[in-house]
Amino acid sequence: MAFAQNTDAHRPGRAFVPFVLPDTIASLPRRPFEFSPAARDEAAASLEPGALFQRLLRDQESEASLLLARRVLEAFLPTDGHHENGSYEDTDAETIAVQVAEARAELAGTTGSLGAPGSEPRRTVLRQRAPLTLLGGCWLDNVSQPATQPSVIVNRLFAHHLTLRGDGNTKRGLAHLRRRALENEGVYLPSIAAVDFLDKARARPLTALHGCFYLALSRLPANFLPEVVGVHYAFHALGTDDLLTDTPPALPVAELRDTLDTYLDMAGPDERRRLHAAVRLTLELEREHVTTLAEFVSWRAGLTLESKVAEIISRHAPLAGSQHGGVRVGDSLLSDLFRSPGPSQGGTPALDLAAFLADLRESRHLRASGSGEGGCRFTDAMKFGGPMFGIFDEREAATLRAWAASVQLGERPRIEISPDTVGEERAARWSAALARSAPTDVVVAEAEPRDHRELFHRLVNIENFPNTLPLAAERAERCFEDAEILFVHGAGGRYTDATWFDYSPQALYERAERVYWEKLIQPYQPLQEIPDRDEVLFRQTTYYLTYLIDGAWLHRLGHLGHDERESDGMLFSIYADEMGNGDLRKNHITLTHRVLASAGIELPHIRDEAFMEQDELPDDLYGFAIQQLCMCLFPDRFYNEILGYNLAIEMFGSGEMRLHEIQKLRHHGIDTCYEQAHLTIDNFSAGHAKQAADIIVSHLDHVRRTLGDAAVAAEWHRVWRGYASFAYFLEQPMLEKIAAGAEPGATSPSPPAEPTTDAVTELVI
Known part of the structure; x- marks a missing residue:
């Protein structure tokens, strides 16, 4: 593993390049990826394909998961545009489009031969393909983030992401539509994040490994933006899942092509090579998987009845344990046969399926029961009330009954087991590449940011500084705990009231409406005197740091595998609004840069190292932005907060402060677009403020229905300390009074645990 010094230390003389619209960046600068020694050690344990798939899908918050993602990408992606099939030359969009169209025609010929709709072969294919079908588009989950906004290409991709997510309505989203298509074919599967999803899909290692690549790309999209664009175009333009499920394309090919053209127009030679390499890899993976599906169908079509029975028994035997008691087949107890470890475990050989079936068909368990229905002990045990009722699905039970009937008819064909090895050679190639993967850009070091500016830089560019995650989690948690002091003293807030109250939907709406009217709307009176321009600009600069990361608190919520609550879709809709729903002109980060330009303030982009040297924005507001960036990195852990x-x-976003700022900015000829947007979009009638309250009610109602009332109380405590954490930074004058021992206002009923004034730390920094 390579070691290096911190690449983001303050360096005098760093070039200052002011950010200007439009943001035509095609890729971020190549940087190392820093991981702590603990993450290196945790990620060192080898994972079989299914376990790696689940880790990448379910763990979106740890260093180790990001290190695994980096290793997966290293194993799959060609280095510097080179691959075992040769080097990739710079290629235009038309050539790429032709290559993909030719591959689609080729795949269409194969998919059309994989069984008729509604047939068992087609169900087998769809079940095996399901992990990739339901993953489609996951690489866009985190492409919109503080480091990439307001890039032209990122907003193009986000518009597609919004479409794939059903414009915020999960019932219209691609994953839901695909699942319905599978169910229409008789393929019923649990949630993709369920622990038994891959088992129920009977996913082969190759399928899981392909899924690992797409999931890994979804974890590091800012650093692999050319690859994201290439994979996105090729996967959706190929439309393998459209062909298999006979459904319309998720995204129009013309729209995909337009996005490809736009990107290539902005890209340099290196980005173009990387994109083309990603396109070629996607074509290779899809050809490989469809070929495997065809081989799988062919293998299943050639199975004898005995081989089908053997496959069923091999799948269920490891789960049988000692449940068969004293039941014997031949000279052995079933409990002993099914417990036998395999050779790799250093024990007795694994179950000899051919010998077992030979013994079973001569045993009393398959002799006719005399019921006149062709039954026997074995098949009777699968009936309602029998000891094996519900163990086998309908297809499996039908196969076992057919085999039992053939045995009773005296059929004794030679037992030849055809093992399922489809795709194993291809899977072994990718597994070997994973085992060899050792990215040279991985650096092992502890995170030691020297000040808030460097910490902010690391958090914005968290893909390159995963070793900052433990520090971020600790800092966010400490702020949430400290903010609970406002459970007692919050009524004195100028713009908020974080005093504790027992939750009910009515109580929440009443508190929110009272704060909205009494603290934000009714106090408003137009300013009689307008401060001078310098004073107005100074006050505005105290806001700009958080404006530049607008929406960041939501940008990691509702990703694939973490998006099954109604509240997830509602939160995604708010974030989509913040990002202009993919319309660059309405993107709130774009609006912020418009305001900065109108005020004559020049800054580098927040993702740039040079931003650590800027002197336009004051240092004492970094803490507010840092807290937002810290908590957003843990969308599962801090969901309630x-x-x-x-x-x-x-x-x-509504009320007195916003109206006063608009008045001051207009007076001095500074663009008010950002303030105007929030004044309208955040209203408590139907805007984001009302939606935010609705989301809390929806989430806690889901908790009540699934976990009970007691769980609601615990969740509510965490929700309300999230509200208090915002007030903790906003209500600085009140907190200073608390720290000085003064009583700032009336109190409400005590919270579950009352904090002390010692909790007032780092008020705004």
Whole structure:
């Protein structure tokens, strides 16, 4: 493993390049990826394909998961545009489009031969393909983030992401539509994040490995933007799943092509090579998987009845344990046969299926029961009330009954087991590449940011600094705990009231409406005197750092495998609004840069190292932005807190402060587009503020229905401390009074655990 010094230390003389619209960046600068020694050690344990698939899907918060993602990408992607099939030359969009169209025609010929709709072969194919079918588009989950917004290409991709997510309605989203198509064919599977999903899909190692590549890309999209664009175009333009499920394309080919053209127009030679390499890899993977599906169908079609029975028994035997008690087949107890470890475990050989079937068909368990229905002990045990009722699905039970009937008819064909080895050679090639993977850009070091500016830089570019994650989690948790002081003293807030109250939907709406009207709307009176331009600009600069990461608190919520609550779709809709729903002109980060330009303020992009040297924005507001970036990196761990924070920040978008800022900016000829957008979009009638309250009610109702009332209380405590964490930074004057021992206002009923004034730390920094 390579070691290096911190690449983001302050360096005098760093070039200052002001950011200007439009953001035509085609890729981020190549940087190392820093991981802690603990993450290196955790990621060192080898994972079989299914376990790796689940880790990448379910763990979106740890260093180790990101290190695994980096290793997967190293194993799959050609280095510097080179691959075992040769080097890739710079290629235009038309050539790429022709290559993909030719591959689609080729795949269409194969998919059309994989069984008629509704047939067992087609169900087998769809079940095996399901992990990839349901993953489609996951690489866009995190492409929109502080490091990439407001890039032209990222907003193009986000518009596609919004379409794939059903414009915020999960019932219209691609994953839901695909699942319905599978169910229409008789393929019923649990959630893709369920622990038994791959088992129920009977996914082969090759399928899981392909899925690992797409999931890995979804974890590091900012650093692999050319690859994201290439994979996105090729996967959807190929439309393998459209062909298999006989459904319309998720995205129009013309729209995909337009996005490809736009990107290539902005890309340099290196980005173009990387994109083309990703296209070629996607074509290779899809050809490989469809070929495997065809071989799988062919293998199954050639199975004898005995081989089909053997396949069923081999799948269920490891789960049988000692449940068969004293039941014998031949000279052995079933409990002993099914417990036998395989050779790799250093024990007795694995179950000899051919010998077992030979013994079973001569045993009393398959002799006719005399019921006149062709039954026997074995098949009777599968009936309602029998000891094996519900163990086998309908297809499996029908196969076992057919075999039992053939045995009773005296059929004794030679037992030849045809093992399922389809795709194993291809899977072994990718597994070997994974085992060899050792990215040279991985650096092992502890995160030691020297100040808030460097910490902010690391958090914005978290893909390159995963070793900062433990620090971020600790900092976010400490802020949430400290903010609970406002459970007692929050009524004195100028713009918020974080005092504790027992939750009910009515109580939440009443509190929110009271804060909205009494603290944000009714106090408003137009300013009689407008401060001078310098004073107005200074006050605005205290906001700009958080404006530049607008929406960041939501950008990691509702990703694949983490998007099954109604509240997830509602939160995604709010984030989509913040990003202009893919319309670059309406993107709130774009609006912020418009305002900065109108005020004559020049800054590098926040992703750039040079931003650490800027002197336009004051240092004492970094803490506010840092807290937002810290908590957003843990969308599962801090889900409840983010809901509360979302309510507070969306409510703050309306009312007195916003109206006064508009008045001052207009007076001095500074663009008011950002303030105007929030004044309208965040209203408590139907805007984000009201939606934020609705989201909390929806989430807690889901908790009540699934876990009970007691769980609601615990979740609510965390939601409300999320609200308080926003107030903790906003209400600085009140907190200073608390720290000085003064009583700032009335109190509400005590929270579950009352904090002390010692909790007031790092008020705004």
